[in-house]
Amino acid sequence: MSRPWLRWMPAAAVPAVIAAGVLAGSIPVWAGDPLPEKTPAQILALLGAHETKSFSGTLEQTSELGLPELPAAGATSGPASAGGAAGGAASIVELLTSQHTARVFMDGPAKVRIQVVDRLAERDIIRRDSDLWFYTSKDNSAAHLTLPAMARDLPLSQPQTPAYPTPAYPTPEALANRLLAALDSSTEVTVGPDVEVAGRTAYNLVLEPRTQGTLVGRAAIAVDGQTGLPLRVSVTARGQAQPAFQSGFTSLSLGVPEDSLFSFVPPPGATVKEVQLPPIPHRQVTPDNVPGDAVPRGVPATPGDKAAKPSVTGSGWETVISIQAAEAGQGSLLSGSLLKDPLLAQAAVVVPGGRLLSTALVNVLFTDDGRIFVGMVPPERLQAAATAVAP
Amino acid sequence: MHSSLPARVPGALSSSAAAPETVSSLSLLASELKVLFQRRRTWAMLLALAAIPVLIAVAVRLSSSVPAGRGPAFLDRITQNGLFVAVTAMLVSVPLFLPLTIGVVAGDTIAGEASLGTLRYLLVAPAGRVRLLLVKYAGALVFCVAAPVTVALAGAAIGGLFFPIGPVTLLSGDVVQPPEAALRLVLIAAYLSLSLAGLSAIGLFLSTLTVVPVGAMAATVVASVVSQVLDQLPQLEWLHPWLFSHYWFGFADVLRQPVLWDSFASNAILQAGYVAVFGALAYGRFVTKDVLS
Known part of the structure; x- marks a missing residue:
């Protein structure tokens, strides 16, 4: 009784123990033997020879591209049904700016399931052989796509439905x-x-x-x-x-996931949409597609893929992709619909010659005459490209 | 200790006689629960909680169909499956109603006895301060279990009455049969009970600070609101994993296929931390407190 401060000891000790535990946990533990040195x-x-085709794991993606923060509730309360380019762009921006978690189950290239874990919701991509399903719990809608025989061996991120708001998920392997x-x-x-x-x-x-x-x-x-x-x-x-961008596993277990995971039957009451796979033109893989390829990837998301062939200037890391304003007003329509999205419109600042969407890794210039320039380069180079390739 | 009452040393108590000790601890808990659940206030709160699913079910029943993606999550599923009344009601009651009732019960634990002047009698009786604190906390925990279970049971009952009960569509798009869906409901209720354990410990500590129970109750509810507001601010992202309300909405992970246990585990660790910290604080405060009333 004479020393009441002793009674306060647990109150001091418990936070101290927790702090010590957190500190100890944050120090990276050296796991076993270091790997043999390799060139x-x-x-x-x-990497090229790996044959790990079956695993299940949890992916965590963080990106700090410098776009405005979305409120945490925005993902659930927004109108989910908005299709087309604007909705697709918003959902791509959301996927890129938000930290999110996804579970990945894979059994060979033809059996894949990816679950993007949202707050009180989930977006699923399920593939079994040539059947590709998208499911969004927010509005209980599903989309089905039959992959052409040729695309079967492609990694999952390739066969995407341009009209569907959920873009294919970028796994570390892709x-x-x-x-x-x-x-x-x-x-x-x-x-x-x-x-x-x-x-x-x-x-x-x-x-x-x-x-x-x-x-x-x-x-x-x-x-x-x-x-x-x-x-x-x-x-x-x-x-x-x-x-600025990171996508990595937080847990991984090698082994064949349960086969029933790859079977998807649209739940009762769901709206099911059958999507036709449009012929994919030859895709050029440039460093610009990685990983901030959201914007170029959003580009084919316009109906009628006749005009607006992207042209490429520069090479390597300095590549600039430009999408010309087509005669039918395709390009201006595209940039107009992209800028109609409130998020993108807010993020794009007015610069001489157009509006600039600037992120840590990718700059996008929407010129006043409807052309779009994309590149992992400083904005001045985009402006220079825009003036050099005057229409 | 300057109290005129004998404050007991916990070590001395537990070493005296083990067998009668446990019996009296149990009877102490039994009497605490009896007092708690004989209060009109407790029943009024449980009834109010049970009214949430009833209101939701009646509103959905009377109105035209809810468009998909509008209102609280799961609301649009109710007309297809009555079990979603329980899920929606639990979702709606998480931010305010459950913390409110927990705040009332936990804030009342010590301060209520003090304000009634019964605390010193409890301490004169061979209870011991530590044991009294533990029994009071156990009582609050029992209410933490009772509250979400009430919402779930009322929701399932009214949902079954008004709407068809059938296979349940999970967030992943997979469908499970009613027995498994009921199991998931139980898991959600357990998740919520666990989520409220930390808030109960905070309420217990606040309750040892004052002899005005309303003050402790209000402070507990305010703590839960402040925690949730802080959790919404992106500027404080580093703080978020430390807020006791951070995983409250993680119960949706139970509705995925396969069940995602990560948030359950993280939540359990977080709540255990809060129980340890505020339990220790409550211990420090209560055993050094001058009990005058």
Whole structure:
């Protein structure tokens, strides 16, 4: 009784223990043996030869592109049914600006299920062989798509439905493939110190543009030391310490997921839409598609794909894609509908010659005459391209 | 300790005689629960909670069909399946109604006895301050279980009365049969009970600070509101995982296929942390407190 301060000891000790626990947890634990040393070429070979086709895991994507923050409730309360380019663009912006989690189940390339975990809602992409289903719990709607025989072996992110608001989900593997497909002499490839992703030790492949003329500082791919599976892809803007975009596994278990996960039957009461796959023109894979390819990817999302062929200037990391205003007013229609989206309109600032949507990794210039210029380059280069290629 | 009453040393108590000790702890808890559930106030709160699903069901029944994607989540599913009345009602009651009732019960624990002047008698009786605190907290926890279960039961009952009960569509688009859906409802209620454990501990601590129960009740409810407001501010993102209300809406993860247990686990750890911190604070305050009333 003489020492009442003793009674307060637990009240002081408990927060101290919690703080100590948090601190101890934040120090990276060195997991077992370091991986045997490998050259970048060997790691690329390991990645290319990986045969991990069956796994289930949780992906977490963070992106700090410098776009305005969305209120947390915005995702659930917004009108979900808005189709077309504007709705698609909004949902792409939402997917890119928000931190979100997705569960991925895979059993070979033909059986995939991706669940984007939203607050009180979920967006699902389910593929079994040539059947591709999209499901949105928000408005209980499903869309079905039959993949052509040729597309069966493509990674999942390729067969997307342009008209459907949910874009295909960028997994680390799809992103890594995009990055590596564009690998050429403009990029310096090195190996960083091993990293730990989802409790697994991984090689850290660092891609650094040799040029100064791009917004990208470096991109890093974490390649699982055992299997060669890409576990995490992050892109850091020039001069930044933290990645502007990162998509990586937080948990991963190798093994065949339950087969029933890949069977999807539209639930009773759901509105089901049958989507026809439009013929996909030859896609050019450029570094600009990675990973802030939201904007170019939104581009084909217009009906009637006749005009507005994108043209490419520059090469490597400095590529600028321009979409011309078509005679039918296609380009202006597109940029008009994109800018009609309140979020994009708010984010786009007025610059000489048009409006600029500026993010940490990608700049998009909507010129006043309806052309669109996209590139992972500083805005001045887009403006220069716009004046150089006068219509 | 300057109290005129004998404040007991917990170590001395527990070492004296184990067997009669536990019996009296149980009987103490039994009498606490008896007092709690014989109060009109408790029944009024449970009835008010049960009224939420009834109101929702009646409103949906009387109105035309709810367009998909409007109103609170799951509202548009009710006409197809009555079990969603329970889910919607639990969703609606999470931000305010459940914290309100928990605040009343937890804020009343110690301060209520103090204001009635019965606290010193409880301490004179061979209860011991630590045991009294534990029993009071256990009583509040029982209410934490009772409140969401009331909402779930009332919702399932009224939903079954007004709407068809059938296979339930989960968030993932998969369909489960009613027995499994009922299990998921139980899981949601358990999730909510767990979610409220931290708030109960805060209420218990606040209740030891004052002899005015209304003050402790209001402060507890305010704490839950402040926590939820802070959770909405993107500028405080670093703080969000530490707010006790952060995982409150994570119960939707029970409605995925397969069940996503991450938020359940994170929530359990977070609530345990709050119970430990505020339990220790309440202990420090209560055993050093001068009990004058």
